[in-house]
Amino acid sequence: MSTNEFGLSARECERIKFSFSIYDFEGKNMVDGFYAADVLRSLNLNPTNAMVEKYGASVGKKGEKLFKETDFFPMYADLKKDKDQGSYEDFMELLLTYDKFEDGQVTLMELEYILSNLGEKLEKKEMDEWLKILAEKPDDDDQIPYRSFCEKLCAGFRG
Numbered sequence: 712m713s714t715n716e717f718g719l720s721a722r723e724c725e726r727i728k729f730s731f732s733i734y735d736f737e738g739k740n741m742v743d744g745f746y747a748a749d750v751l752r753s754l755n756l757n758p759t760n761a762m763v764e765k766y767g768a769s770v771g772k773k774g775e776k777l778f779k780e781t782d783f784f785p786m787y788a789d790l791k792k793d794k795d796q797g798s799y800e801d802f803m804e805l806l807l808t809y810d811k812f813e814d815g816q817v818t819l820m821e822l823e824y825i826l827s828n829l830g831e832k833l834e835k836k837e838m839d840e841w842l843k844i845l846a847e848k849p850d851d852d853d854q855i856p857y858r859s860f861c862e863k864l865c866a867g868f869r870g
Contacts (some may be wrong), residue, residue, distance in 0.1 A: 717788040727787055730754050731780045744768035744776035750783060756790045799865040805829075806857040816854040822846065 712776045714720055719727075730753040734746045747768035751758050766786050769775035805825065809834060818841075826838045829866040833841065845863045846855050 717784045719784060719788055726754060727783050728780055731783055742776040743773050744778055745773040747778060751790060758790050802861045815856055815858055817857050819849045819853045819855055821860055822855055
């Protein structure tokens, strides 16, 4: 199997080109850096905002930098080597430490703490959006089952 200068196979290059084309909204063979993380996440990578910003992408503002298709090859190559992305098992193990009664549930407050303080920090608004999408509604004791939360969270990264 042949590889390019970044060690990527022809199949990986085709996948990058396809994902790039989805975010090339104007058909100018350019993607706004605002969407760089989305392109990489569509390739089953899990970059943090800091990782993407390292390549000059602007996570918070549109129109600051445009990327060509080939700009994603070194980003993809570097990020696919990153083994510290967290897996379903890692998230389950973390949440188990907050499961006082070992019943598969954590309090909403504990889940909010985890989302807002561990790893890449989430703002309250972002955290509320993630919880709305991924978590079941808390029961009367403010408990949330975390297995389904982890399954939904990790489903987006498994492809």
